[in-house]
Amino acid sequence: MVSTLCAACKTERAYIKRPKNHAKLCKTCFISVFEDEVHHTITSSHLFYPGEKVAIGASGGKDSTVLASVLKTLNERHGYGLDLVLLSIDEGIKGYRDDSLETVKRNAVQYNMPLKVVSYEELYDWTMDQVVETIGKKGNCTYCGVFRRQALDRGAKKLGIKHVVTGHNADDIAETVLMNLLRGDLARLSRSTSIVTGDNRSEVKRSKPLKYSYEKEIVLYAYHKGLDYFSTECIYSPEAFRGGPRSLIKQLERVRPSAILDIVRSGEDMARLIPGDSPSSCACKGQTSAPIAADEDDIGGCGSQGGRTSDKRMAAIEKQLRENEAHEALEIDVAKVKSGSSVGERDKQIDLPLRNGSGLARGAPRQVLGTCVRCGYMSSQAICQACMLLENLNKNRAQIQI
Amino acid sequence: MELEPGAGPGSLTRPCSKCRARETTLESRSHAVCKDCFMNFVATKCIKQIGLLGKETRPPPPASGGPPTETRRYLLGLSLGVSSTVLLHLLNENIEFQLAKGRNAPFELVVIHVDTSLFLPDQNGQSRLAPALDAYRQRYPRFTFHCIPLSSTLDLSSTNPDDIDWSSLPFRSPFSQRQGSSDSEPSPPQPSIDDTEKTLQTLLASLPSAASRADIVRLLTRHALVSQAHQHGCQALLLGHSTTALAELTLAEAAKGRGFSLPWLVRDGPSPTDDDEDDDDFSSSIPDDHTATASVNPTSNHAGGGKDRGRRRRLLIYHPLRELQRRELATYASLTEPALTPLLGLASPSLDNSNSSNNRIVSHKDLSIEEVMARYFGEVEAEYPSVIANVVRTAGKLVPREVTEHEGDNNDDDEDDYEDDGETAGGEGSKKKRREGRCGLCRMPLDLAGDERWRGELGEKKEISLQGRKGRSRLCYGCERSTAG
Ligand SMILES: [Zn+2]
Ligand SMILES: [Zn+2]
Ligand SMILES: [Zn+2]
Numbered sequence: 001m002v003s004t005l006c007a008a009c010k011t012e013r014a015y016i017k018r019p020k021n022h023a024k025l026c027k028t029c030f031i032s033v034f035e036d037e038v039h040h041t042i043t044s045s046h047l048f049y050p051g052e053k054v055a056i057g058a059s060g061g062k063d064s065t066v067l068a069s070v071l072k073t074l075n076e077r078h079g080y081g082l083d084l085v086l087l088s089i090d091e092g093i094k095g096y097r098d099d100s101l102e103t104v105k106r107n108a109v110q111y112n113m114p115l116k117v118v119s120y121e122e123l124y125d126w127t128m129d130q131v132v133e134t135i136g137k138k139g140n141c142t143y144c145g146v147f148r149r150q151a152l153d154r155g156a157k158k159l160g161i162k163h164v165v166t167g168h169n170a171d172d173i174a175e176t177v178l179m180n181l182l183r184g185d186l187a188r189l190s191r192s193t194s195i196v197t198g199d200n201r202s203e204v205k206r207s208k209p210l211k212y213s214y215e216k217e218i219v220l221y222a223y224h225k226g227l228d229y230f231s232t233e234c235i236y237s238p239e240a241f242r243g244g245p246r247s248l249i250k251q252l253e254r255v256r257p258s259a260i261l262d263i264v265r266s267g268e269d270m271a272r273l274i275p276g277d278s279p280s281s282c283a284c285k286g287q288t289s290a291p292i293a294a295d296e297d298d299i300g301g302c303g304s305q306g307g308r309t310s311d312k313r314m315a316a317i318e319k320q321l322r323e324n325e326a327h328e329a330l331e332i333d334v335a336k337v338k339s340g341s342s343v344g345e346r347d348k349q350i351d352l353p354l355r356n357g358s359g360l361a362r363g364a365p366r367q368v369l370g371t372c373v374r375c376g377y378m379s380s381q382a383i384c385q386a387c388m389l390l391e392n393l394n395k396n397r398a399q400i401q402i
Numbered sequence: 403m404e405l406e407p408g409a410g411p412g413s414l415t416r417p418c419s420k421c422r423a424r425e426t427t428l429e430s431r432s433h434a435v436c437k438d439c440f441m442n443f444v445a446t447k448c449i450k451q452i453g454l455l456g457k458e459t460r461p462p463p464p465a466s467g468g469p470p471t472e473t474r475r476y477l478l479g480l481s482l483g484v485s486s487t488v489l490l491h492l493l494n495e496n497i498e499f500q501l502a503k504g505r506n507a508p509f510e511l512v513v514i515h516v517d518t519s520l521f522l523p524d525q526n527g528q529s530r531l532a533p534a535l536d537a538y539r540q541r542y543p544r545f546t547f548h549c550i551p552l553s554s555t556l557d558l559s560s561t562n563p564d565d566i567d568w569s570s571l572p573f574r575s576p577f578s579q580r581q582g583s584s585d586s587e588p589s590p591p592q593p594s595i596d597d598t599e600k601t602l603q604t605l606l607a608s609l610p611s612a613a614s615r616a617d618i619v620r621l622l623t624r625h626a627l628v629s630q631a632h633q634h635g636c637q638a639l640l641l642g643h644s645t646t647a648l649a650e651l652t653l654a655e656a657a658k659g660r661g662f663s664l665p666w667l668v669r670d671g672p673s674p675t676d677d678d679e680d681d682d683d684f685s686s687s688i689p690d691d692h693t694a695t696a697s698v699n700p701t702s703n704h705a706g707g708g709k710d711r712g713r714r715r716r717l718l719i720y721h722p723l724r725e726l727q728r729r730e731l732a733t734y735a736s737l738t739e740p741a742l743t744p745l746l747g748l749a750s751p752s753l754d755n756s757n758s759s760n761n762r763i764v765s766h767k768d769l770s771i772e773e774v775m776a777r778y779f780g781e782v783e784a785e786y787p788s789v790i791a792n793v794v795r796t797a798g799k800l801v802p803r804e805v806t807e808h809e810g811d812n813n814d815d816d817e818d819d820y821e822d823d824g825e826t827a828g829g830e831g832s833k834k835k836r837r838e839g840r841c842g843l844c845r846m847p848l849d850l851a852g853d854e855r856w857r858g859e860l861g862e863k864k865e866i867s868l869q870g871r872k873g874r875s876r877l878c879y880g881c882e883r884s885t886a887g
């Protein structure tokens with residue numbers, strides 16, 4: 001094959017074909033383009049303010065390692081004036097965290113950033129190994145995900161930090177967009193596309209600077225920068241994601257590389273079409289910071305798994321929906337059909353499906369957010385998910401002890 | 403399995419869970435039912451929607467009083483696939499049912515097939531179309547069938563805000579010289595059909611991928627149907643989409659970055675290209691602000707409208723099969739007497755992609771987004787029917803946006819246009835504005851706020867131009883993605 005010149009500098013040989021748009025670039029230009037785009041995301045969404053103390057949720061995996069590396073680079077290059085800290089969660093999984101924590105520790109040295117490790121054991125009195133001992137491998141990723149979500153916030157709070165950034169990438173966001181379309185959760189769709197989450201009452205805000213970065217480019221960036229990251233996926237998450245939205249996204253990406261970003265764009269736009277939602281369209285003009293969505297979404301189970309959803313997840317949604325249907329009014333009674341099938345007689349039918357953009361649309365139920373009565377973490381229920389899961393676990397533990 | 407003749411209800415081995423009078427022959431939505439009950443179930447789901455539409459399109463009573471004299475007239479987009487064929491059959495049945503009761507036919511139906519055979523790779527040749535349509539005509543003599551070439555959308559000189567603004571397309575088109583640079587030049591003579599077909603072929607061939615071509619062909623097909631519906635004076639366009647097809651459409655459009663215009667595509671209701679101030683023909687007698695303002699204008703706006711293509715009846719777009727799964731329609735097609743299945747073999751589907759691709763192995767670069775979705779939903783339809791229905795319900799909850807604010811201007815300011823533009827022939831100004839507020843290709847409202855926010859995220863130096871080329875319509879994000887090289 002004849003070598004092509006880099007489309008950006010036009011001097012070096014191009015040997016990276018960007019997954020995002022198939023542009024052919026040299027290594028140096030790819031790295032700088034990748035960083036420039038994250039910089040654009042950060043500035044156009046006003047993610048940070050000078051002097052802000054920011055915790056990077058660090059798992060030792062590729063996403064968070066790249067995030068730490070890029071933030072360090074941009075912070076120095078553009079003078080963000082950020083005080084960056086690595087925040088790591090120790091789930092208490094032997095053999096998994098041991099190695100990945102070692103990676104994060106090396107990262108702390110490499111990037112010259114302080115590292116704070118918070119363990120599930122100190123936060124919840126349970127390690128993941130103990131959870132698995134109690135409930136088995138099935139469904140434990142739920143626990144892991146729910147605990148992790150709060151763990152970062154609680155850890156940040158301990159450090160007096162009000163902003164946590166996570167390594168969620170464009171593939172993760174696209175997946176949650178499709179996932180929430182499939183399960184019909186518009187409120188969550190809105191939250192998951194928002195670059196900043198956490199509401200005014202919450203003490204810690206979350207953001208996703210890699211929201212527009214392709215997973216494949218993150219891998220390329222890590223590779224070409226020679227970053228030190230831990231690549232084994234969580235051993236308790238053997239479920240393949242076949243049949244779920246993740247596989248759909250990968251297929252779409254093969255057909256049209258821009259599809260991942262196109263889905264993210266669609267998700268953001270649809271979020272503005274949700275009835276009752278105030279249009280918070282523009283993050284870059286006239287606002288001091290990006291629109292803040294309430295609560296964190298439910299991206300992902302285990303950290304290094306990102307938002308990967310499995311077959312089982314789809315099946316669970318189907319089951320839930322069927323239960324909902326069963327509670328709703330019965331379908332048209334097939335036996336009564338023949339009598340009523342004239343146009344004229346049907347005129348009495350109410351509930352027109354004709355809507356005209358205004359108040360007629362049936363609103364998606366808005367979630368009312370409060371705080372958990374047990375732990376004070378924000379929650380749409382009286383008791384948050386983590387506390388519910390803990391209650392369940394503690395019951396089990398009590399039984400075993402008896 | 404047919405029941406033994408003479409077997410009474412008491413001797414049924416597995417009585418139908420609905421009527422209890424006949425033997426169960428199939429399972430429908432976890433109910434064991436007989437064929438009759440299943441057929442009724444499908445018919446009811448469809449007729450319910452037709453009933454709702456009937457109410458929306460009820461003709462006004464004549465000024466002299468008495469019952470309405472006008473008849474409803476609908477247009478059916480017939481792709482020759484399972485879904486639209488079943489819809490045709492059900493509509494025919496509905497009319498026969500009414501006539502048998504001594505009533506008038508509830509509506510007239512014009513059937514249009516848009517011929518895309520020249521433009522999509524997996525289509526059978528045009529040669530199979532004519533015999534296929536003849537078979538349909540024979541089976542349903544009540545209706546008139548038309549076959550319209552996709553290139554009928556290629557009206558280069560049109561200034562109608564509902565028509566495609568071909569000059570908005572970024573690729574070098576074969577007619578760019580003829581079009582000239584000045585908009586005031588007289589329009590070129592309309593080329594012959596053959597020429598237009600070739601022109602469109604060249605145009606589509608210059609699109610960057612098979613996925614782009616499929617997207618644009620889908621869009622043009624829809625456009626052709628809408629425009630035919632107007633030309634035939636129809637009040638509604640009926641499309642055969644099943645729940646499954648609507649779910650596919652939802653996800654496919656989302657995957658193509660068309661989330662903003664998605665609500666317009668999946669819900670039943672007015673066509674997004676409808677003119678607000680013209681919709682007093684058939685809608686309710688309650689005037690809204692727009693019609694009230696419009697009627698301040700000289701009545702020339704209303705009179706003489708028969709020939710003015712800018713003044714149209716309100717067009718509703720309905721999907722009467724929206725509550726039925728694709729596989730239910732396939733079952734239905736095999737159970738009618740005689741079965742519809744032989745009809746379906748005569749030409750391959752094009753409009754709703756039903757079973758067009760499920761069994762082919764092709765390379766990714768030849769696949770369209772629609773085909774990827776069809777494959778995906780083909781896999782999940784049987785296992786997750788509720789998920790599929792839920793996708794459609796969810797998309798239906800989104801509130802479509804009208805043409806968005808344009809630097810402080812928005813729809814509410816429309817009345818100003820009448821004043822500003824004064825003499826310019828009954829709202830030329832607002833017509834122009836409507837054209838500007840819409841995508842030059844898909845004609846959906848533009849999302850200026852979204853485009854502004856999004857700039858730079860694509861990782862391309864070439865940003866989506868906010869202004870559009872000089873004097874040209876802008877493209878929406880989705881069309882920009884499909885046409886960008
Ligand atoms: Zn270069
Ligand atoms: Zn709690
Ligand atoms: Zn029955």
Ligand SMILES: [Zn+2]
Pocket residue numbers: 841842843844845846877878879880881882
């Ligand atoms: Zn468009």
